[in-house]
Amino acid sequence: MKGLSPYPCPRRCRISSPRVLGIGASVLPGEYRVYARFHAFIDILTEAGIVGITDQADQAGPSTIILSPDLPSDWVSTVQSVSITETTLSLDSLVLPIEGAQRYRETLQLPELPVPIDLQPALMLFQKILLSEAPEKSMAVVLDHSRTTAFSGNFDRIMLQHFLDGAEACWREEYGQAVASLLGSGYGLTPSGDDFLCGVLFGMHFANATNRKVCPIHQLSTHLRAALPTCSVFSRTFLDHAIAGRWPLALRDTAEAMLSVDTTTPDGQTRLETLFRRVLAHGSTSGSDLASGFILTAGRYSGFSPSFVSWHKERNNGA
Numbered sequence: 001m002k003g004l005s006p007y008p009c010p011r012r013c014r015i016s017s018p019r020v021l022g023i024g025a026s027v028l029p030g031e032y033r034v035y036a037r038f039h040a041f042i043d044i045l046t047e048a049g050i051v052g053i054t055d056q057a058d059q060a061g062p063s064t065i066i067l068s069p070d071l072p073s074d075w076v077s078t079v080q081s082v083s084i085t086e087t088t089l090s091l092d093s094l095v096l097p098i099e100g101a102q103r104y105r106e107t108l109q110l111p112e113l114p115v116p117i118d119l120q121p122a123l124m125l126f127q128k129i130l131l132s133e134a135p136e137k138s139m140a141v142v143l144d145h146s147r148t149t150a151f152s153g154n155f156d157r158i159m160l161q162h163f164l165d166g167a168e169a170c171w172r173e174e175y176g177q178a179v180a181s182l183l184g185s186g187y188g189l190t191p192s193g194d195d196f197l198c199g200v201l202f203g204m205h206f207a208n209a210t211n212r213k214v215c216p217i218h219q220l221s222t223h224l225r226a227a228l229p230t231c232s233v234f235s236r237t238f239l240d241h242a243i244a245g246r247w248p249l250a251l252r253d254t255a256e257a258m259l260s261v262d263t264t265t266p267d268g269q270t271r272l273e274t275l276f277r278r279v280l281a282h283g284s285t286s287g288s289d290l291a292s293g294f295i296l297t298a299g300r301y302s303g304f305s306p307s308f309v310s311w312h313k314e315r316n317n318g319a
Contacts, residue, residue, distance in 0.1 A: 108206065
C-alpha cells in the first residue's frame with residue numbers, strides 16, 4: 001500500500017475522453033477521501049464502507065466504480081479526494097461523466113426452473129479447478145485435507161485449526177462457533193476466514209434462489225452482524241454485502257451460468273472454467289477462500305458432497 005501523503009501540485013488531465021463505465025448500485029453521492037491505494041485501484045471510505053475505483057472491469061461489484069482504461073498513467077498515485085454526484089465523478093481536477101454508465105445489478109437473476117437442476121457437474125468442476133490452482137495456504141485446505149502439510153510453524157498451525165474448526169462448524173450449522181473460529185483468521189486486508197464466511201453466505205443465497213432448501217441465512221447473519229465491529233473496514237464492507245445478498249459481478253455471473261450452461265459440452269465447460277478462474281483470480285487468496293465457502297455451502301444444500309465430507313467424517317468417527 002502506498003503512502004497517503006498529500007500530492008503538492010494536482011494536475012488537470014488533458015485527456016477528455018475518460019468516463020465512468022459502470023457504478024455499483026450501492027455507491028452514493030458524496031465527498032470522500034482516498035483511503036488506500038493499490039495497483040490500478042484506489043479505495044475511498046464512505047459511511048457505508050469501502051468503495052473501490054478502478055479501470056479493471058472484472059472487479060465490478062456493489063461498491064465499485066469502473067472507469068474507462070484511457071486514464072493518465074499515474075492516476076492512482078495522484079488522486080487525493082473524490083467527489084461523486086448523480087452526473088459526475090471528480091478525481092481531484094479530473095471530472096468524469098457518469099451519464100450512460102451501467103448501474104450494476106446486485107442480486108441474482110436466476111431462470112425459472114420447472115424441475116431442480118443437477119448442480120453436481122458444475123460444482124465438481126469448480127472444486128477441481130479450485131484445488132488445482134488455489135494457493136497452498138488458502139481455505140481450499142478444508143476441501144483438500146492433504147494441504148495441511150503446507151501449514152508449518154506455530155502461527156500457521158493455529159490458523160489452520162481455526163480454518164478446520166470453522167468450516168466444520170459451518171457444516172454442522174453451528175454458526176456462533178463458525179464466526180468465533182473464522183472471523184479475522186488469516187492474512188491480508190480481508191483475512192481468509194472472513195472471505196470464507198462471505199462465500200458461505202453467497203452459497204446460502206444461491207441455494208435459496210434455486211428453491212432447493214431454505215438455508216439458515218438469518219442465523220449466520222445474526223452472529224456476523226454482532227461481530228462486524230471487530231472486523232476491518234474492508235471485511236465489514238464485503239460481509240455486509242454478502243449478508244444482504246449483494247453479489248460481486250464475477251461471482252454473480254458464475255452463479256447464473258451454473259444454472260444455464262450445458263456442462264456436457266466442451267463449450268459449456270470452457271465457459272464455466274473461465275468464470276471459475278475469474279473468481280479465483282481475486283486478491284491473493286481471497287477468491288480461493290470465498291470459492292471454498294461457496295462450494296462447501298452450495299454443495300451441502302444441493303445434494304453434492306464436496307471432498308470436505310470424507311475427512312469430516314473421518315475426523316468425527318463417521319458422524
